[in-house]
Amino acid sequence: MNKRQTEYLYAAVVLIVLTAAAIVNLGYVVGHTSNIPQPENNSAVPANSSVIQVLGYQWAWQFTYSNNTTTTDVLYVTAGHEYTLQVQSRDVIHDLLIPSLGVQVYAVPDHPNQVSFEPEKAGKYIFECVEYCGEDHYLMRGYMVVSP
Template sequence: MVVPPVMTPLVATLVGVPAVDVSPLNCAGPNACEIVGIYTSIFWIAMAVLVVVGGLIVYAALRFRRRDDKEPAQVHGNPRLEILWTAIPVVIVGFLFIRTALRIDYVRNGPPPQQTIQVSGIQWAWQFKYPNGRTSTTKLTIPVGQVVRLQVTSKDVLHSFWVPRLGGQIYAKPGFPNSGWIEASQPGQYFGQCNELCGLGHWFMYLEVDAVSEADYQAFLSGAPPPGAGPPPAEKANGVTPATNVGETDDLKFVPTSATVKVGDVVQWTNDGTSIHSVTFDNQQVPSLDTQNGGEKYELKFLKAGTYHYVCTFHVAAGMQGTITVTGG
């Protein structure tokens, strides 16, 4: 069963998979921590008001619960009391307004960015384009301790980019660029979710932010294989006659879903529809295609026997996946 990593502990327990920490209160970056600070101020002031008002209501209910026939003293006004209960809310609201206004620009715009990454929401996955032109889908890699500016838009419907532990929501609107920023104080993996209902696959439109060292980030941008990795089991092969063609349809299927080829054969994927697809392999040594528009083709030459599973990251929720079995060699 395919299960997104972003879920509550209760749901995770019910389906039998580990949950991840997505609580915004457990902030892991200066943007998110600033939001938590503002929220905490509002929360404790609200709790104080609740205790005072609730206490007075309980006191009045207990103190005057018994009635008699005597007419109580009639009070037609108390200027001091009226000034007091007007001044207290004014002071509270004024404090919260100033507290928020002084930090709203920081939360929105942040310090000068050290990286700028383009983010596109597409039903139902996130695509990222880095400064050197490299792209990735679903997983965003950033250098730890650096301010990353996110230029966010959508290619279809309204989405909302949100990684709760790193910052606030950034709306992704079709044809309308929006921006925000994140920074991870510690290396690690941080998870998020599209926070705007965007169709049947909305529940699976999660994302992962991988905060790594500067050296690892530069290695990621260059596309260098991980240390100790052997020869890749496949390579790109443009303009070579394919042994097998796999079609990608607007019904959100790979046709055929499984194919068998020999070592040295070329497999071609063709987007026969108008929807955006991808060809993303579980084996990270196999070159993947992050985005494939209608009519585009993608070829791979397989160099090593084995079974290679792949998915369309935009339509995983619809079960769009396939398998290539390579024999011989």
């Protein structure tokens, strides 16, 4: 194999691996649009999904459920049921991350975002703000309790 062929071969391998990765990613994004954070006003709430209003402010998360009860820094959900988070911010940009579910959505003032997820296993999981938002940014965290 001469120099040029080695290069082409290597470029082809890189291209194939990356194309495969890009296609897998594309398949996921197209198939799971409701799990991708989107502006609230151009996406419908999926059927059978309970809406939870999320308000981020300096420095706590407030959750308002469909029965109008409110909790702060604790999120109560039930396993096997789909939820839609409608996320807003009162002051600066925040970013809600629930690492074990891979759910992440920005809380932007005046730009409500929406994302759906379905917890599968009961338990207590952490969530946190991952967009730096001032003095007590690190305290903008809490637990998501998934009841069976």
